[in-house]
Amino acid sequence: MTDVHFNKEKGSQLKLFTPGPVHVPERVLKEMAKPNDTHRSKAYSEMHKMATDGLQKLLFTNNECLIFTSSATGIMEACVRNLIKEDEKALFFSIGAFGDRWYDIGITNGKISVKEGVEWGKAITTEVAQEALSKDKYSVVLIQANETSTGVYNPIDDVAPIIKDSGALLCVDATSSMAGVKIEVDKLAIDVCLASVQKCFALPPGLAVCSISDVAIKKAEQVKNRGLYFDFIDLNKRHVSKHQTPTTPPIPQIRALTAQLDFILNEEGLEKRFERHEQLAKRTRTWVHENNLEMLPEKGYESNTVSTIKNSLDLDISKMISMLLDKGYRIVNGYGQLVNKTFRIGHMGEIQLEDLGKMLDVLADIISELK
Ligand SMILES: Cc1ncc(COP(=O)(O)O)c(C=O)c1O
Incomplete structure (x- = not known):
């Protein structure tokens, strides 16, 4: 049977910080x-x-x-x-x-x-x-x-x-x-x-x-x-x-x-799930400010499930995404008219705060290298 894989480490899952499709347990x-x-x-x-x-x-x-x-x-x-x-x-x-x-x-x-x-x-x-x-x-x-x-x-x-x-x-x-x-x-x-x-x-x-x-x-x-x-x-x-x-x-x-x-x-419970998504979004927004980036959404209307971040440092977004992919994580470019003007981090589904923290640390290092 044809052996098709989506990851270089055959059979293992990519760590998807995407706004869908996302990591499936x-x-x-x-x-x-x-x-x-x-x-x-x-x-x-x-x-x-x-x-x-x-x-x-x-x-x-x-x-x-x-x-x-x-x-x-x-x-x-x-x-x-x-x-x-x-x-x-x-x-x-x-x-x-x-x-x-x-x-x-x-x-x-x-x-x-x-x-x-x-x-x-x-x-x-x-x-x-x-x-x-x-x-x-x-x-x-x-x-x-x-x-x-x-x-x-x-x-x-x-x-x-x-x-x-x-x-x-x-x-x-x-x-x-x-x-x-x-x-x-x-x-x-x-x-x-x-x-x-x-x-x-x-x-x-x-x-x-x-x-x-x-x-x-x-x-x-x-x-x-x-x-x-x-x-x-x-x-x-x-x-x-x-x-x-x-x-x-x-x-x-x-x-x-x-x-x-x-x-x-x-098992997780609805309220805990909603709270976890809120915490994931807050953690991402803190990281955005720590890294001298800006959120696209007007303050007060930011999503709890996906963060759209302005490319305020004029980064090569495609390169950044591919460098992150080499480390096993996927985030995505902006959508439609926002391609290269923004990038997006999905924090939805079963992602835990610890997973997000690890990915954000790796992404911060890549951004420093690119600047
Ligand atoms: C808000 C919203 N509506 C509609 C769609 C289309 O969804 P689907 O690709 O499942 O048809 C998407 C997909 O990303 C979405 O984010």
Whole structure:
């Protein structure tokens, strides 16, 4: 069999300090290697239910939770196709590359899409939200919790009530924050809260998950041309009646999700997990200042899961990344228009403070060498 490795030390894992895909623990990889039954078996349905029950706890919600064989972008497109009628307007808040992507999904699906943004590095504040919503009547509003390109966390707890007061459905892209940052779906009345699992869940890529409100399901019933693979109604019907998916899901991945949710909820504990992510972010920001660098995000809106750092020392970012890779660690360049102007350190998933400290020490030495 072909022997493919991603690391020079064959078989061992690279230490990924990336904003996804991230380091996957050995215990999760072992779960994935277990033999399978079919996706129509009782055993599968029981596992599927454990996963979706776990997602409800993670998101503080009684809404149904669905599992998709796709990455997060699939559910972003599903929101557009299932929830926006052809004569309705949708508002896409954008503070970076992934907000722009959601707006592009609206446009390419032929929906009446309006984009409201701020300069990259800034957040959608309550003032920005109020101003944007006062301009027109929107049936659906779509917004990132954490924008992974800029490392900005929108103040979603403050902005969500303003959006809901406008009467719109609220879709939140929590791709790089779900399972790392507390998001209380029912308290905020979020209609769809979505993520892929290769980030704060510390799972391999291949699955996306969301919570969905009854109101969103009812709305989808009135929307034409929802498509087949990402039809909320069909997915929800099969989930509620049988704890299954309409088409064949990646069963090993769903076993990994089930096991990891059990770990998150019952071994680490939610509050401890959120606290650890906060500490990782604080440690990274301290390092940034100690090394005479600057954060891109406006103060007070920095993400707890990914730090986007300005290239204020005019470093050769590609060289820095490749020197760090030689030491067994991967960080990433800036995204989109921020390439070489910034670099990003992901501190999400199962990364511990000690691991982060070791990587930051090595990176500081490399920066001194490059200066
Ligand atoms: C905030 C955000 N939204 C959406 C996506 C797209 O996710 P996926 O690659 O899982 O489709 C990403 C990926 O990095 C992201 O960070």
